[in-house]
Amino acid sequence: MRFAWKVFLSGILVTVIALSLTAYWLTQAAFGTALSQEKQKALDRMRMLSVVVESMAAEYSFSSEEAELAGVMRSAATGDFSSAALFSKDRRALYGRAGESAPMEELFEGAAAGLCHVILARDGGYDMHMLMPVQLGVATGYLYLAADVSAPFALSDEMTRTASLITCAAAVAAGAALVVVARLLTAPVRALSAVARAFSKGDYAGRAEVRCADEIGELTRDFNAMADSLEGHMRELAQQARRREDFVASFAHELKTPLTSIIGYADTLRSRALDEEERFRSANYIFTEGRRLERLSLKLLELMVLDRRDFPLRDILTGDVRERLTDALEAVLRGKYGVTLACALPEAAVRSEADLLQTMLVNLIDNAAKASKEGQTVTLTGRCCPAGYRMDVADEGAGIPEKELSRVREAFYMVDKSRSRARDGAGLGLALCDAIAGVIGTELHIESEQGRGTTVWFLLPYGEGEADAQ
Template identity: 45%
Template sequence: MTFRLKITLCMVGLLSVLFGIGGSLLVALSFQSSLEQEQEAAYGAYQMVIGTLTVVDDVNGSLSDDDIARTLKQLTEQSRNGWTFLRLATAENTLYEHGASLHSRHFGTYPEAGTCTIRYEAPASGEHAVVLSGALETSGKTLYLDMTRDVSALIEARDAQQQTFQQVFLLMVVLCALLSYTVARVLTAPLVDLSRTSRSIAAGRLSSRANIASRDEIGRVARDFNEMADALESTIAELEDAAERQNLFTGSFAHEVKTPMTSIIGYADLIQKQALEPDELTEAARYIFTEGKRLESLSGKLLDLLVLHGQSIALAPASPASIVEELTGRLAPIYAEQGIALVCECEEGTCLLEADLVASLLVNLCDNARKAMDEAGGTLSVRVAMAPDGCRIAIGDTGRGIPPEALAHLTEAFYRVDKSRSRSQGGVGLGLALCREIVALHNGSMRFASSVGKGTIVTVWLKGGAA
């Protein structure tokens, strides 16, 4: 059973109970009030008879039975009290009777003198009446008075009211069912949309969203659902991207290992099967040595990358200027042989660092800058500036530069802008990935700015904290 149908049935049931009880009670109270009015009218007629006989008795003295009957007849002819039957009798005989009795039996046991009883009766004939039985004292005699008032019209009015109420009740139930279903359909429409959206997302259409703009509880649920869908879509996109990067990493790693291994196996097989000239043997050994060093560099950097990933380190007070000056002092003679001028500008100060990792970071960045310069050489600059929460290191070169589309991928493992040139220079594509992990361990960030043909500047913020 649908939720909207449940709402409809609940509303119809509630209306039926409340309207049924209220309407029936209203009809019953109306009938009771009218019946009480009829009883009051009967009692008024009884009081009038008593008053009339008392007055006549006081004026004329003791009344005979004929005088009483005559007086009552005159009263009946003049009165318009609406009784359908009236009888005045003694214990032995009837003094006066007017109208047709609604009862074939005696009216019942008479009360004490000066009192009366009033009751409602429905005779077997189907006529309904208010019956009054009373006893009165006049002229030293006890007289018994029986009166009836026909209330069949009152009963018919009640039955008509009940019939009208039943018709109105049925109409109200039908209208309530239609209106309740319509209202329930409007109220549950956002839930239907929410359900349809959830099924769409479950089917793989992650961009589906609930289009609900209301500000009620359902609207809040829809907004929370959309936020959950956004987070889910973002998470799945990240997982897909991570899986793609993992596949690229695996493929690149396999390729990087396969290339030097192929050369090593090939030249080793050549040396084993053939007698080579000394020059050829030297060349083969050189290839084996070079490719072996590439494998050693690859395994070392890959190990460093795996060790650093997700680890925490102990930072200690250190001088970034001292680290940079010591490093550039060792590299300057080597770079000078390649026509590269090494410029160093350092601001003195201390901050929290892991000195060995920062030195490895600088070596990798400087090595990348060196590889980016042509054989004609150029200028490589290293600048250090202190900050309240650490330091900033900027390494710039006047090399080839990096295309804009490659900047976002520089820190990916095995990524190289120029694969053939990097391989010939001994690169394995892990240096910047290692730099990224070192910077992350110092709660820092790394940014690349480059222009093709003009050079590149790598700015590193290390935010390990003040010493």
């Protein structure tokens, strides 16, 4: 049963019970008062009649003057006393007779101690039957009188009918009022229920409005607090899941270029006869790239899944960066894209994380190569600036439309989807580079002009000693 129905039915029940009890009490009080008054009137008439009969029969002898006593009763039994009857001590009727329903045996037994009365129902009303001993000259007899006491009972019936009508009307009025009250009381509960249903369907932003300061208001506040907590946990779980997905996608993305080189060198070792120096160089490259991939996988795990941001930065020579990039990418870019890589990094010491910096540069160069046509050149240049060591990665491709520049850092976003997919692009390179740039303390700047190409540049802080020289 719904709460509103419980409020409605409980209110109706309480109203009906309260009105019924009140009506019963009032009816009984009025009936008792009216009946007492009617009884007192009847008893007063009975005593008045007994006084009259005793005074008129004082000079008669009961044993020899029964006819005279009957005459006394005929004189006295008029008007309100027309139902009077006179009985001898041995319960023989001397004048008149009692009503057919009168319990004479009970009355005679009670009259032995004085005035006795009994109220009995009859067709259409109620009668009060009274019997009392009287002194009839030198003898004793019994005087009987019946009085109509129907008025209090009629009053009680009328009050009961009126109370029933009032109770029904009050119940209807109370029902109408309770419908409004129940809706007002349950409005916060309905609102809370609607928010809970939306919450169960995945809408975690909804909150219930606190409309009152009672227990329902406290429940609403507690629900909102629980919803805030759950939303935070769900958001955290979603972020963790997204970071795991990003890690898998980024790691798969990062495997492409070094694996291509590793496969190329391994194929060279397998299919060609090489001198000792070439064999060592090929094997060393495979070993070096394998170790780098191992370190990179751990760092990507910490970066993308564990959301680590405190990688230690060390001094790196730009010449070493140039050499590693040339070894890793020069042959790959020429064989895969037909693009030439030109590196011009003046010697300097910069402060960064070697594996992450190389990963960022590899992705930037790879993106530039994908945007280039066969025969074009991708350039990596560096120069010393007062604010830091600036590195530029530039291509001669089609460029990026201005309206797309704000979105190229989004994961899986590709400006030219058909071209990117044809060249195994996934739209992850710049998103990963942007994350790495934040970790190593720099920021990517993208400049592009359609038809002339794109340049991505960033600043790295100088290493110790290098900053003083600059």
